[in-house]
Amino acid sequence: MSGLIIDDVSMTFELPGGGKVEALKNINLNIKEGELMSVLGPSGCGKSTLLNILAGFLAPTAGEMSLSGENITGPSPKRGMVFQHGALFEWMNVTKNIGFGPKMKGVPQAEINQKVEELLDIVGLQDFGEKMIYEMSGGMQQRVALARCLANEPDVILMDEPLGALDALTREKMQSLVLDIWKKTGKTIILITHSVEEALLLGERLLVMAPRPGRVHKEYNLPFAELGVGQDLREVKRHPDFGKRRDEILSMIWDMEEEIMGRTESA
Amino acid sequence: MWFEVIDALFTAFWMVIGITVIFGLFVAFSLLISLIYRAYDASKDKARGYSSLKTVTFGDESSVVANRAASVGAVLSIFLIWCIATGSSLIPTILPPPFTGDTQFEYTARNAAGEEDTATVYVRVHSSDNKSPEKPTNAAEGAGFAKDDVLLIPERRSKIVKVQDNDEGGKEDGYEVVAINGQPVLRENVYPYADGEILVTKRGSLSVRPSTGRTMEALYLPPPEKVWSTFVDLNKNGYQGVGLWENVFWSLFRVVIGFALGCLFGIPLGFAIGLNSWLRGWFDPIVEVMRPVPPLALIPLVIIWFGIGEQGKISLLFLAALWIMIIAARAGVSGVSISKVHAAYSLGASKSQLLTKVILPNSLPEIFTGARVAMGVCWGTVVAAELVAAEKGAGKMIIAASKFQLTDIVIIGIIIIGVIGLGIDVLMRMVENKLVPWKGKG
Numbered sequence: 116m117s118g119l120i121i122d123d124v125s126m127t128f129e130l131p132g133g134g135k136v137e138a139l140k141n142i143n144l145n146i147k148e149g150e151l152m153s154v155l156g157p158s159g160c161g162k163s164t165l166l167n168i169l170a171g172f173l174a175p176t177a178g179e180m181s182l183s184g185e186n187i188t189g190p191s192p193k194r195g196m197v198f199q200h201g202a203l204f205e206w207m208n209v210t211k212n213i214g215f216g217p218k219m220k221g222v223p224q225a226e227i228n229q230k231v232e233e234l235l236d237i238v239g240l241q242d243f244g245e246k247m248i249y250e251m252s253g254g255m256q257q258r259v260a261l262a263r264c265l266a267n268e269p270d271v272i273l274m275d276e277p278l279g280a281l282d283a284l285t286r287e288k289m290q291s292l293v294l295d296i297w298k299k300t301g302k303t304i305i306l307i308t309h310s311v312e313e314a315l316l317l318g319e320r321l322l323v324m325a326p327r328p329g330r331v332h333k334e335y336n337l338p339f340a341e342l343g344v345g346q347d348l349r350e351v352k353r354h355p356d357f358g359k360r361r362d363e364i365l366s367m368i369w370d371m372e373e374e375i376m377g378r379t380e381s382a
Numbered sequence: 383m384w385f386e387v388i389d390a391l392f393t394a395f396w397m398v399i400g401i402t403v404i405f406g407l408f409v410a411f412s413l414l415i416s417l418i419y420r421a422y423d424a425s426k427d428k429a430r431g432y433s434s435l436k437t438v439t440f441g442d443e444s445s446v447v448a449n450r451a452a453s454v455g456a457v458l459s460i461f462l463i464w465c466i467a468t469g470s471s472l473i474p475t476i477l478p479p480p481f482t483g484d485t486q487f488e489y490t491a492r493n494a495a496g497e498e499d500t501a502t503v504y505v506r507v508h509s510s511d512n513k514s515p516e517k518p519t520n521a522a523e524g525a526g527f528a529k530d531d532v533l534l535i536p537e538r539r540s541k542i543v544k545v546q547d548n549d550e551g552g553k554e555d556g557y558e559v560v561a562i563n564g565q566p567v568l569r570e571n572v573y574p575y576a577d578g579e580i581l582v583t584k585r586g587s588l589s590v591r592p593s594t595g596r597t598m599e600a601l602y603l604p605p606p607e608k609v610w611s612t613f614v615d616l617n618k619n620g621y622q623g624v625g626l627w628e629n630v631f632w633s634l635f636r637v638v639i640g641f642a643l644g645c646l647f648g649i650p651l652g653f654a655i656g657l658n659s660w661l662r663g664w665f666d667p668i669v670e671v672m673r674p675v676p677p678l679a680l681i682p683l684v685i686i687w688f689g690i691g692e693q694g695k696i697s698l699l700f701l702a703a704l705w706i707m708i709i710a711a712r713a714g715v716s717g718v719s720i721s722k723v724h725a726a727y728s729l730g731a732s733k734s735q736l737l738t739k740v741i742l743p744n745s746l747p748e749i750f751t752g753a754r755v756a757m758g759v760c761w762g763t764v765v766a767a768e769l770v771a772a773e774k775g776a777g778k779m780i781i782a783a784s785k786f787q788l789t790d791i792v793i794i795g796i797i798i799i800g801v802i803g804l805g806i807d808v809l810m811r812m813v814e815n816k817l818v819p820w821k822g823k824g
Contacts, residue, residue: 172724192730202721205820206743215739216729249820267729 119146119169119271119303124178126164126329137328138164139175144322144331146305148270151297151340153306153318155364157371161329162307166273169305170196182270192216195269197277201260203248209235209259210244216267227266234262237299238292254285261296274306278313290316290348298344311364315339315357316348323364325371333367335360408459415455461606468605469597480537480595482507484518485577488563489545489588491528494556499526503543505533507577507592510600527551533590538599540591542583559586604790612790621791622782624774630798632774636692637760637806640699644756648704649749652711653741662712669708677702677763681770690771695764702763703756710752714745747821750814757810761803776802 126139138161146152154162167173169180171190180187182194195216203212211218213234214227222230235241238258248256257277264272274293278286290313297304308314314321319340325332337360343351351357428434439445465472469479485507490500501524508515518532527550535541545559546552560566562573562580572581578592600608616626655662655669677698684701688694718741726740768777780795814821 170724170728172727190724190727192728194728196724196728198721198725200721202719202725204722204740204743206746206818215726215731219726219730219732219735219739247820263725263729269728 118148118150118183119144119305120181121145121169122179122181124165124168124175124180126161126168126173126175126177128176139168140328140330142178142329142331146271146303146320148303149301150319151294151304151306151317152320152322153308153314154322154324155308155311155314155368156322156324156332157326157368157375159329159375160324160326160371162324163275164329165324166196166275166305166307169271170194170273192220192267193269194271194273195264195267197257197260197264197272197274199276199279201248201253201256203256203259203263205248207248208244209240209246209248209251212248212259213262213266215263220267230266231262234266237265237296238262252285254281254289257281257289258292261292265296265300265302269302271303271305274304276307276309279309286313287348291343293317294340294344297340311361311368312352314364315360316343316351321364323367326375332371408463411459412452412456415459416452419451419455464603464606467598468600468603469595470605470607472605472607477596478593479597480507481577481593482509482537485575485592487575487580489528489559490561490564491545491549491552492556492558492560493527493549493551494554495551496556497527498560499524499528501526501528501530501545501549503531503533503545503588503590505535505577505590505592507535507537509537535590535592537592538594540581540589542587542589544587546586557586559588562588601787601789604793609790609793612788613794616791616794621779624779626779626794626798629774629776629779630802632772633761633764633768633776634802636695636699636764636775637757640696640764641703641753641757641760643696643700644703644707644760645753647700648707649711651704652708652713653715653737653745655708656712656715656745657737657741665708669705672701673705673709677759678766681767684767685771695767695772698767699760699764702759706752706756706759707749710749710755711745713752714748715741717748718744746818747814750810750818750821754807754810754814757806758803761799761806765799 121142121144124139124142125137127135127137129135142165154165156162164173168175169187171187171194174188185193187194204215207215210228210231213231217227217230231244235244238261240255240258240262243251243255248259251259260277277293278289281289293304293306294317296302304317306314306317308317315337316339318335318337321335321337322331323333323335324330339351339354339357342354433445436442436445462473464470466476469475469477483506485505486502487505488500488502490498492498504518506515506518515534515536517534524530528545529548529550531543531545531548533541533543546557549557551557559582562582563575565573567573567582569582569586570584572579574580578590581589581591583589604612613626620626620628651665655665680698680701684694684698688697722740722744723736726736731739764775765777768775769781772778776795776799780792783789783791783795
């Protein structure tokens with residue numbers, strides 16, 4: 116069985132002062148190979164927890180997950196991750212950062228060099244191979260982070276708000292880049308975001324999650340990601356359905372937030 | 383006990399006043415020079431860099447850069463003050479120096495018979511450098527019963543002359559010195575003469591005090607040229623059979639060995655404590671208790687255990703560096719952001735690869751900060767340890783010299799210790815910039 120299967124996963128943990136948090140409750144998902152899925156939800160809905168469980172950094176308290184029939188029990192190079200702040204290694208230059216994964220596996224240096232060249236080309240950093248990380252802007256750092264993840268040829272790429280810290284213009288460019296990479300490599304990508312527009316643009320499938328307990332609230336299948344490949348994303352945003360979906364999801368999240376606030380106040 | 387506390391508080395109060403005056407003078411001097419500098423600075427063309435266009439400078443820390451002209455001025459000022467206070471020959475005389483040379487005064491004595499006669503006291507004040515001064519030769523002359531006297535006094539000292547001893551009838555009752563240079567005098571009073579003052583003692587002798595001037599005595603602070611000549615001499619002949627640089631070498635050598643041992647054990651231990659809960663619990667009480675103990679407090683124990691030889695000193699420096707390096711390495715490990723660790727694992731790194739490729743390089747900035755602190759502490763500790771007991775070393779040189787009141791050697795030692803401490807720190811910073819260029823960035 117190929118693809119990523121999440122089978123009745125729950126995550127409950129105890130707080131130090133007593134009381135329990137149901138970060139995730141009975142999540143069931145079946146993510147096909149090559150699918151681009153975005154996950155959206157108010158803070159505290161467990162979307163980051165879900166991603167960390169998928170990456171293998173956290174163990175769920177109930178349920179199982181598997182990738183291509185293999186159970187997920189810990190981190191693996193088959194599931195690459197792109198972090199919000201890059202999590203790049205400052206003591207290495209760009210080339211070494213990108214080549215880190217293959218090097219750990221013991222791939223011959225010549226092969227690594229070739230792959231790094233290709234990836235630098237894909238993420239648009241052709242002339243930056245020798246630069247140190249601290250000499251680069253935030254957007255460039257995220258390009259390096261993407262390339263580093265791709266260099267390992269993972270089956271699934273997990274993205275934890277990778278564009279959250281970027282300015283609006285850089286963000287738009289990076290969104291196109293993510294779509295390009297998705298189309299070129301055909302990887303399964305799961306992307307967590309705070310931005311409704313980003314979730315719409317970068318999700319064939321969009322998951323809206325709700326908090327307390329963390330659960331899947333609603334699912335959409337959207338055409339915008341396909342439309343956006345190789346296109347000006349602003350064009351996609353003018354699509355009549357785009358605005359409609361955006362407003363719908365925004366008011367959905369708005370309601371959830373209000374509900375949370377109400378609950379906290381009455382508590 | 384309360385009396386002592388109050389006494390100490392009074393001392394502190396007077397210190398506040400004294401320090402305020404000294405600092406005030408120094409700052410006033412600095413402001414004076416800054417006015418001159420500003421006048422000069424305003425007269426030349428300025429670079430129109432970005433910083434020069436800032437209008438808000440007061441409170442903007444980034445726009446405060448040490449003015450190197452001021453630094454040079456400060457060093458020169460201290461040197462100048464040193465010259466003035468010690469009456470250095472490098473500058474024209476500003477404060478009156480102590481009197482040296484020949485002088486004389488006349489005294490008038492009355493003998494038992496009521497006759498009066500006048501004689502001269504020839505005083506020669508010789509400089510303290512002069513080890514074999516000659517006495518004036520005009521002794522025991524004079525026509526009447528009062529005879530001339532001679533007196534040899536080292537500079538800044540006073541001496542009693544018993545004029546009655548060689549006067550005829552000087553031992554008889556009724557003999558009395560009644561005037562100096564024609565001025566009538568009484569016992570237990572002080573009278574000025576041309577180059578100082580004279581106390582007529584309770585027993586009628588004369589205590590001569592040539593003028594001590596206003597400059598500091600070389601015993602307290604030798605003038606720069608004397609320090610320099612001692613330095614040249616030390617360079618050539620050493621002190622107590624040990625060359626100056628040999629002393630410095632031994633101090634540095636101990637620091638390097640002790641520091642290296644501290645790193646050798648401290649860094650791996652710090653990593654272990656940073657990576658393992660059991661080991662952290664195991665070593666925490668030891669590290670936390672030993673860290674605040676100043677290495678100097680360990681000196682007595684180290685001497686009891688290891689004696690005063692090299693082993694004791696190196697052990698002490700090892701202990702001084704060890705805790706600092708443990709804590710630095712531990713902080714370095716703790717400083718690795720979890721996302722970097724996660725990233726490395728999801729890129730397929732094993733535990734040992736994570737340790738060598740991520741945790742170790744990531745903790746280098748912290749380790750270097752610790753190493754700089756440790757080197758500073760070790761340098762201070764070695765000097766202090768040598769003060770207590772050593773055969774060679776910079777600290778040993780100054781403590782030995784202080785026992786013979788060779789203040790110039792003490793000052794040379796202090797300056798060398800300071801300059802080498804600074805040199806160590808500068809060197810460490812250069813290495814740091816070379817090895818961890820990403821420090822404080824990103």
